[in-house]
Amino acid sequence: MLEFAILGLLQQSPMHGYELRKELAAVLGGLRSISYGSLYPALKRLQAAGLIASDDPTPRSLLPADAPALTGRRGKVVYAITAEGKERFADLVSQTGPEAYDDEGRFGVHLAFFRHTAADVRLRILEGRRRTVERQRDRLMDSLRRTQEKLDRYTLELQRHGLDSVDREVRWLTELIDSERDDARAEAARAEQSPTPPDDGTT
Amino acid sequence: MLEFAILGLLQQSPMHGYELRKELAAVLGGLRSISYGSLYPALKRLQAAGLIASDDPTPRSLLPADAPALTGRRGKVVYAITAEGKERFADLVSQTGPEAYDDEGRFGVHLAFFRHTAADVRLRILEGRRRTVERQRDRLMDSLRRTQEKLDRYTLELQRHGLDSVDREVRWLTELIDSERDDARAEAARAEQSPTPPDDGTT
DNA sequence: GGATCGATGTATCGGCACGATACATCTGGG
DNA sequence: CCCAGATGTATCGTGCCGATACATCGATCC
Numbered sequence: 001m002l003e004f005a006i007l008g009l010l011q012q013s014p015m016h017g018y019e020l021r022k023e024l025a026a027v028l029g030g031l032r033s034i035s036y037g038s039l040y041p042a043l044k045r046l047q048a049a050g051l052i053a054s055d056d057p058t059p060r061s062l063l064p065a066d067a068p069a070l071t072g073r074r075g076k077v078v079y080a081i082t083a084e085g086k087e088r089f090a091d092l093v094s095q096t097g098p099e100a101y102d103d104e105g106r107f108g109v110h111l112a113f114f115r116h117t118a119a120d121v122r123l124r125i126l127e128g129r130r131r132t133v134e135r136q137r138d139r140l141m142d143s144l145r146r147t148q149e150k151l152d153r154y155t156l157e158l159q160r161h162g163l164d165s166v167d168r169e170v171r172w173l174t175e176l177i178d179s180e181r182d183d184a185r186a187e188a189a190r191a192e193q194s195p196t197p198p199d200d201g202t203t
Numbered sequence: 204m205l206e207f208a209i210l211g212l213l214q215q216s217p218m219h220g221y222e223l224r225k226e227l228a229a230v231l232g233g234l235r236s237i238s239y240g241s242l243y244p245a246l247k248r249l250q251a252a253g254l255i256a257s258d259d260p261t262p263r264s265l266l267p268a269d270a271p272a273l274t275g276r277r278g279k280v281v282y283a284i285t286a287e288g289k290e291r292f293a294d295l296v297s298q299t300g301p302e303a304y305d306d307e308g309r310f311g312v313h314l315a316f317f318r319h320t321a322a323d324v325r326l327r328i329l330e331g332r333r334r335t336v337e338r339q340r341d342r343l344m345d346s347l348r349r350t351q352e353k354l355d356r357y358t359l360e361l362q363r364h365g366l367d368s369v370d371r372e373v374r375w376l377t378e379l380i381d382s383e384r385d386d387a388r389a390e391a392a393r394a395e396q397s398p399t400p401p402d403d404g405t406t
Numbered sequence: 407g408g409a410t411c412g413a414t415g416t417a418t419c420g421g422c423a424c425g426a427t428a429c430a431t432c433t434g435g436g
Numbered sequence: 437c438c439c440a441g442a443t444g445t446a447t448c449g450t451g452c453c454g455a456t457a458c459a460t461c462g463a464t465c466c
Contacts, residue, residue, distance in 0.1 A: 002423080018444050026350055027358055029365040031339050038423045040446055076444070114357040140233040147229055154317040155230055161375045162232040165368055172364050205452080221415050241452045243417055279415070408466090415460075422453080432443075 001105050002034065002042040003051075007081060007089040008113045010052060014080035017043060027112045032105075043079060051085035054078065093117050101129035119187070123180050130173040137166040204308045205237065205245040206254075210284060210292040211316045213255060217283035220246060230315045235308075246282060254288035257281065296320050304332035322390075326383050333376040340369040 009015065009023050017039055025033035046052045055078040081089070093116050101107045107129050114122055140163050148156070212218065212226050220242055228236035249255045258281040284292070296319050304310045310332050317325055343366050351359070 016444075017446090026346060027354075029343070029362050031343060031365060031369070035424055035426095036444095036446070037425070037448085041422080108361060111357050111361050115355045136234050143229060143233040151230075152318045154314050157375075157379060158311060158314050159232050161372070162234060164371070164375075166234070168367070168371070169364070172360075172367075176360060219415075220417090221413095238453050238455095239415095239417070240419080240454070244451080410465080411463085413461085413463100415458100417457085419456080420454100422451105424451080425449095427448085428446085430444075433441090435440090436438090 001109055002038055003046055004092050005109045006042060006046060007085055010079060010081040011089060014078050016076045016078050028108060051082060051088050052079045053082050094121055096121055096124040100125050102132055119184060126173055126177045130170060133166055133169050137170060140166060204312055205241055206249055207295050208312045209245060209249060210288055213282060213284040217281050219279045219281050231311060254285060254291050255282045256285050297324055299324055299327040303328050305335055322387060329376055329380045333373060336369055336372050340373060343369060
């Protein structure tokens with residue numbers, strides 16, 4: 001998930017870790033900011049996989065091991081996406097399966113990069129997410145109906161609030177989906193009026 | 204967090220892992236169910252710490268190593284809380300600091316066991332949680348106001364939705380707090396009217 | 407009557423994210 | 437001049453997760 005997000009951000013321009021973290025926090029919704037304990041290992045993984053490349057000003061691995069006090073003298077390490085990285089990002093951005101929407105964080109990243117995503121893929125991800133959340137809602141409603149009497153007031157409140165949240169998320173997703181469909185219809189109409197008909201049935 | 208929840212559940216009656224998992228899922232809100240990859244290690248930690256004790260019907264560690272096909276034949280392992288475990292739970296249930304409400308999961312567990320929590324502690328936890336969530340909301344509003352123009356429609360929607368959720372949570376907490384205060388007032392009035400004041404807090 | 411399927415049940419593994427922490431650099435205000 | 441706070445890189449231990457393996461038991465199906 002983090003790796004996906006990093007690739008997406010580096011799509012725009014090279015960055016170093018600190019910037020990446022701030023951008024990530026901004027994009028991912030202000031709350032859930034990312035910790036360095038996740039970020040740097042992720043950067044290492046991506047670099048090992050050849051998806052990003054670092055411009056490290058001070059290699060520092062040539063010195064003998066007898067300079068422990070010299071461990072400092074770090075320079076900024078700027079990361080840039082590679083050709084393979086762009087390929088990988090294109091793959092990730094176009095996936096429409098459960099891996100795109102089952103996990104909340106995953107889905108958030110997909111949504112954050114929707115401007116790089118084709119319209120039909122966008123729609124399928126939103127619908128998939130809605131189905132997932134609807135299932136959660138139904139399970140929660142069921143569980144609530146069945147165990148209602150055995151729960152104390154606080155547990156009940158907790159579940160009521162959870163149910164309300166999930167319900168709101170479904171409605172939110174429905175708005176997004178409707179809006180996507182409107183856009184698609186408008187686009188189709190525009191294409192119709194124009195003499196060139198590139199529409200092959202994907203309404 | 205898990206350990207807290209387990210101690211709370213075992214407060215009622217001994218259970219084995221499978222039951223624990225289901226109860227946990229029921230109490231924690233139906234969605235976030237707990238995985239075995241967390242549960243069994245947690246049980247081990249608790250047992251190592253002497254907070255729970257297991258009734259293992261088949262020790263099975265006496266056999267020589269020449270019975271590899273016999274690895275099965277597992278019995279149910281029933282866990283019960285110990286005296287130290289009850290002590291620890293009492294400590295956990297009465298903590299009012301940030302560790303009780305900063306983390307969402309932590310707070311959920313505290314709320315789930317509010318029936319074991321003193322009224323004044325309940326109130327302090329709810330208020331602490333509200334402050335935490337209010338801070339999140341304010342940070343999010345700020346970030347949204349500042350970066351509004353630079354974000355595309357989808358990122359904006361994501362943040363709007365997140366803000367709405369946080370806002371709803373604040374209102375929900377406020378309802379709970381008001382209700383707690385009403386209860387406290389009613390209780391105080393009741394004590395006033397009654398001539399005998401044996402009430403030392405354990406309502 | 408036997409096969410098979412789903413619920414019950416215990417357990418481990420690798421992976422990933424987290425919070426805490428350490429340490430270094432630069433900038434600006436007291 | 438110094439020191440506080442932003443910038444910046446990095447590691448460590450911990451906790452939780454999904455996937456997986458394996459075993460038992462009852463019910464239903466053929």
